[in-house]
Amino acid sequence: MLKVADIDVAYGHAKVLYNIFLELEAGKTVFIVGRNGAGKTTLLKSIVGLIRPIKGSIYYDNENITGLLPNKLYHRGIRYVNQDKKVFGSLTVQENIELAAFSSGEPLSRALNKVLEIYPKMKEFLQLKAGQLSGGQRQVLLIGQALVGDPRLMLIDEPTQGLAAVVINDIAKILSRLRGKLTTIIVEQNLPLVSRLADQVIVLKEGKVSRILNDVSEIRNIALLEKSL
Ligand SMILES: Nc1ncnc2c1ncn2[C@@H]1O[C@H](COP(=O)(O)OP(=O)(O)OP(=O)(O)O)[C@@H](O)[C@H]1O
Ligand SMILES: [Mg+2]
Numbered sequence: 001m002l003k004v005a006d007i008d009v010a011y012g013h014a015k016v017l018y019n020i021f022l023e024l025e026a027g028k029t030v031f032i033v034g035r036n037g038a039g040k041t042t043l044l045k046s047i048v049g050l051i052r053p054i055k056g057s058i059y060y061d062n063e064n065i066t067g068l069l070p071n072k073l074y075h076r077g078i079r080y081v082n083q084d085k086k087v088f089g090s091l092t093v094q095e096n097i098e099l100a101a102f103s104s105g106e107p108l109s110r111a112l113n114k115v116l117e118i119y120p121k122m123k124e125f126l127q128l129k130a131g132q133l134s135g136g137q138r139q140v141l142l143i144g145q146a147l148v149g150d151p152r153l154m155l156i157d158e159p160t161q162g163l164a165a166v167v168i169n170d171i172a173k174i175l176s177r178l179r180g181k182l183t184t185i186i187v188e189q190n191l192p193l194v195s196r197l198a199d200q201v202i203v204l205k206e207g208k209v210s211r212i213l214n215d216v217s218e219i220r221n222i223a224l225l226e227k228s229l
Contacts, residue, residue: 001024001025001026001060001061001152001153001183002022002023002024002047002058002059002060002153002183003022003023003024003058003059003060004020004021004022004023004043004046004047004056004058005021005056005057005058005059006019006020006021006055006056006057007019007020007046007053007055007056007057007058008020008053008054008055008056009039009042009043009046009051009053009054010054011042015054015207016039016042016207017039017042017043017046017053017207017208018207018208019056019208020043020056020208020209021209022202022209024183024185024200025183026152026183027180027181027182027183028183028184028199028200029175029178029179029180029183029184029186029197029198029199029200030183030184030185030186030198030199030200030201030202031185031186031187031188031194031197031198031200031201031202032044032185032186032187032188032201032202032203032204033187033188033189033191033194033201033202033203033204033225033228033229034203034204034205034229035205035229038204038205038206038207039204039206039207040157040187040204041082041083041157041187043204044080044082044155044157044185044187045080046058047078047155047185048070048073048078048080048155049065049067049068049069049070049072049073049078050070050080052066052067053066060073060076060078060153074103074104074149075104076152077149077150077151077152077153078151078152078153078155079146079147079151079153079154079155080146080155080156080157081139081142081143081146081154081155081156081157081159082157083157083158083161083187085135085138085139085142087130087131087133087138087141087142088130089129089130089131089132090129090130090131091129091130092126092127092128092129092130093122093125093126093127093128093129093130093133093141094112094126094127095130096130096141096145097111097112097115097126097141097144097145097148098111099145100145100146100148100149101148103148103149104148104149104150105149106148106149106150110148111148112126114144114147114148115140115141115144115145115147115148118140118143118144118147118174118177118178119137119140119144119170119174122137122140122141122144125137134167135162135163135167136163136164136167136168136170136171139159139160139163139171140170140171140174143156143159143171143174151182152182152183153182153183153184153185154178154182154183154184154185155184155185155186156175156184156185156186156187157187158187158188158189159171159175159186159188160172160188160190160193161189168190168193172193172196172197175193175197176196176197179197179199191222191225191226192222194219194225195219195220195221195222195225198213198219199214199219200212200213200214200219201213201219201225201228203228203229205229210228211228213225213228
C-alpha cells in the first residue's frame with residue numbers, strides 16, 4: 001500500500017536521508033528504530049508531504065504521491081501524529097476532537113466515539129482545557145484525533161517519549177488494539193514495546209536503511225534489536 005522508492009531528503013544543502021527504499025503491506029504495524037538524528041522523523045515527514053524528497057518517489061496505492069501536500073494526503077487517509085504532542089491547549093478536549101471532525105467531515109458523535117473507544121476515561125476530560133491533560137493523555141487525544149475520519153495509514157512519531165511506565169503501558173494497549181485494523185508506521189525507541197508489537201522493524205542508521213527485520217523470532221529478540229541500532 002505504500003512504497004518509498006529510493007528517496008533522498010535534504011535540509012538545504014545538508015542531506016539527511018539516502019536511497020531510502022521501503023515497501024509496506026496493508027494492515028501491518030511497522031516500527032522504525034534508530035539513534036537520535038538518524039532521520040526517523042524526516043522519513044515520516046517525507047511520507048506525509050511535509051518535506052519533498054530531492055530524489056526518488058513515494059507511491060500510495062500504486063499512485064505517485066510525491067510532492068502532494070499534507071492536506072491532500074490527509075483526505076486520502078494518511079494521518080501523522082508528530083513528535084511534539086502539541087494539542088490546542090486553550091481549547092477543550094472536545095473542541096480539539098471537533099477540529100478533527102471538521103477537518104475530516106466526520107460527524108462529531110462518531111469522532112467522539114472513536115476517541116472514547118480507545119480511551120473511555122477521556123469522557124471525564126471532554127470539557128477540560130486540553131492544556132491541562134498529562135503528556136500521556138495528550139498523546140492519546142492525538143492518536144484518537146488521527147483515527148477520526150477514514151484513516152488507512154497512520155504514522156506516529158515516538159508515542160511513548162517522555163512518558164511514565166504505567167502510561168506507556170496504556171499507549172501500548174492502544175497501539176496493540178490498532179494492530180491489523182490499519183497500516184501503521186511508528187517511530188519508537190522503547191525496544192521492548194517494539195519487540196512486542198512489530199510485524200516489521202526498519203533500522204535507520206545515519207540516514208540509511210541499515211536493516212529490515214521481518215522474522216518474528218528476530219523481532220522478539222530485544223538484544224538483537226539493540227545490537228542493530
Ligand atoms: N529542520 C531542519 N533543518 C536542518 N536540519 C534538520 C532539521 N530537522 C532535522 N535536521 C537534521 O536532520 C537529521 C535527522 O533528523 P531527524 O529529526 O529526522 O532525526 P530523528 O531520527 O527523528 O532524531 P530523534 O531521535 O532525535 O527524534 C539530524 O542531523 C537533524 O539535526
Ligand atoms: Mg525524531
